[in-house]
Amino acid sequence: MTLLAVESLSKTFSSGSRRGTRGEVEAVVDLTFRVEEGEFLTIIGPSGCGKSTLLRLLAGLVQPDSGQVILQGQPLPDPSDRQGRFGFMPQRDTLLPWRTVLENVILGVELAGGSRDTAREEARQLLPLFGLDGFENNWPSTLSGGMRQRAALLRTFLAGYDILLLDEPFGALDALTRRMLQQWLLGVRTRFSKTILFITHDVDEALLLGDRMLVFSPRPGRITAELKIDLPHPRDENTILIPEFLALKRNALAHLKL
Amino acid sequence: MRAARLFLPAAVLLTLAILWEVVVWGLEVPKWIVPSPSAIWQAFWEMRALLGVHVAQTMLEVAIGIGIAVTAGVSVAAAINFSPLLQRAIYPLLVISQTVPILALAPLLIIWFGFGIAPKVIVVTLFCFFPIAVNTSDGLTSTEPELIDLFRSMGATWLQIWRKVRLPAALPYFFSGLKIAATYSVTGAIVGEWVGAKQGLGIYMLRSSAAFKTAQVFSAIVITSLLSIMLFLAVFALERGMMPWHFDER
Numbered sequence: 184m185t186l187l188a189v190e191s192l193s194k195t196f197s198s199g200s201r202r203g204t205r206g207e208v209e210a211v212v213d214l215t216f217r218v219e220e221g222e223f224l225t226i227i228g229p230s231g232c233g234k235s236t237l238l239r240l241l242a243g244l245v246q247p248d249s250g251q252v253i254l255q256g257q258p259l260p261d262p263s264d265r266q267g268r269f270g271f272m273p274q275r276d277t278l279l280p281w282r283t284v285l286e287n288v289i290l291g292v293e294l295a296g297g298s299r300d301t302a303r304e305e306a307r308q309l310l311p312l313f314g315l316d317g318f319e320n321n322w323p324s325t326l327s328g329g330m331r332q333r334a335a336l337l338r339t340f341l342a343g344y345d346i347l348l349l350d351e352p353f354g355a356l357d358a359l360t361r362r363m364l365q366q367w368l369l370g371v372r373t374r375f376s377k378t379i380l381f382i383t384h385d386v387d388e389a390l391l392l393g394d395r396m397l398v399f400s401p402r403p404g405r406i407t408a409e410l411k412i413d414l415p416h417p418r419d420e421n422t423i424l425i426p427e428f429l430a431l432k433r434n435a436l437a438h439l440k441l
Numbered sequence: 442m443r444a445a446r447l448f449l450p451a452a453v454l455l456t457l458a459i460l461w462e463v464v465v466w467g468l469e470v471p472k473w474i475v476p477s478p479s480a481i482w483q484a485f486w487e488m489r490a491l492l493g494v495h496v497a498q499t500m501l502e503v504a505i506g507i508g509i510a511v512t513a514g515v516s517v518a519a520a521i522n523f524s525p526l527l528q529r530a531i532y533p534l535l536v537i538s539q540t541v542p543i544l545a546l547a548p549l550l551i552i553w554f555g556f557g558i559a560p561k562v563i564v565v566t567l568f569c570f571f572p573i574a575v576n577t578s579d580g581l582t583s584t585e586p587e588l589i590d591l592f593r594s595m596g597a598t599w600l601q602i603w604r605k606v607r608l609p610a611a612l613p614y615f616f617s618g619l620k621i622a623a624t625y626s627v628t629g630a631i632v633g634e635w636v637g638a639k640q641g642l643g644i645y646m647l648r649s650s651a652a653f654k655t656a657q658v659f660s661a662i663v664i665t666s667l668l669s670i671m672l673f674l675a676v677f678a679l680e681r682g683m684m685p686w687h688f689d690e691r
Contacts, residue, residue: 242590242593243593243594244593266593266595266596268596273587273590277588279605279609281610322689342595
């Protein structure tokens with residue numbers, strides 16, 4: 184079943200009138216795609232190609248010039264319609280430094296007016312799965328980069344949205360930590376029936392995690408290819424070495440013109 | 442470890458005091474020109490009951506002045522962050538207001554408000570308002586846009602964004618301002634009292650000075666310093682209590 188439909192979404196930013204030159208930057212042009220329920224869709228493209236803009240459009244932080252977003256058959260024309268409907272995880276680390284891990288991860292429920300105690304209880308049960316057992320009363324500044332991202336992911340998971348928008352969640356981590364978190368996310372995903380839009384600029388990551396991959400062109404961002412990733416599950420660290428994976432990767436790199 | 446850090450400056454201070462004592466004693470400097478540390482201590486001890494009354498008066502002016510400065514400073518900071526128009530209108534005036542010599546305003550305040558507590562409180566407020574307003578304003582501006590985006594994407598109301606993001610993010614800046622204000626405040630009260638007062642450390646200094654009781658002036662100066670240090674430490678303690686995340690990192 185189609186959970187999310189994006190129809191010919193376009194956005195141009197006007198970069199003001201700096202020294203008389205009115206610059207206009209086309210961020211994304213005519214984006215059309217669908218996301219099925221429970222699907223893990225990865226989006227890949229060169230940096231500055233408008234991937235993040237797409238997520239910000241969906242999350243209701245930016246208003247498109249044209250096109251529409253349809254969630255569960257219902258159009259969401261205004262930013263306020265879209266705010267509070269997607270579990271958006273921004274690219275940069277956004278844990279609140281003045282809250283402990285536990286108080287950070289229940290933020291979504293708290294803002295929605297839900298019961299904090301119930302949320303805390305639920306969070307405590309999930310802490311081990313997210314590798315945060317025993318750290319619930321820590322300040323974010325005392326955590327490693329990988330733990331902070333897992334805490335931010337737990338916050339996004341707990342907020343209870345059907346569809347998660349993850350903007351390069353592992354982008355700022357070192358290669359080894361990133362590998363570990365990819366494996367971990369593969370494991371976590373089997374436990375939750377979440378639909379995920381996952382942005383990355385790492386081809387291996389996109390292919391390893393995703394069910395399907397969209398390739399963006401350099402700015403302005405357009406969808407230039409769509410690849411079905413029919414690799415067997417469960418996937419693990421060896422998946423990136425099997426011939427099917429390498430064939431997909433060759434295909435993807437060709438579309439990225441790398 | 443903290444005691445060890447205090448040891449060196451304390452040792453230097455003690456050495457200077459002993460040197461001072463010896464020089465005054467050796468050169469037979471008259472007490473009304475430069476009193477020795479022991480004479481200052483003696484002046485303090487003899488006048489301790491009266492000094493208590495003056496200190497209480499000065500600290501009352503300080504407390505009210507800081508209270509008003511915090512309320513007004515935070516309100517103005519919030520207002521200019523709330524509206525870009527207010528920001529453009531008020532922020533430059535805030536800076537310009539700092540070029541007005543408060544010392545010169547004090548006599549006018551006496552003319553307008555009389556010899557009561559009001560003009561002193563106003564001088565303290567004038568000294569303390571600016572650092573609080575400007576620092577808090579900078580703090581409110583410094584909120585990371587990513588955090589606000591996150592809250593908006595979660596459907597947060599603007600009230601939730603202020604309460605849960607912008608105000609906590611501005612706290613460290615607010616406390617920087619409050620620490621500066623706290624150190625200014627006692628001096629501000631004394632400036633206010635110099636121009637005309639019935640009670641307070643400032644008027645005690647003036648009277649002692651007029652009577653050539655130099656040791657009393659010095660004792661009042663030392664008390665002023667100690668009061669400022671105490672206020673600073675009190676603000677520091679409050680800061681630690683209110684922002685544990687800022688200090689527990691390591």
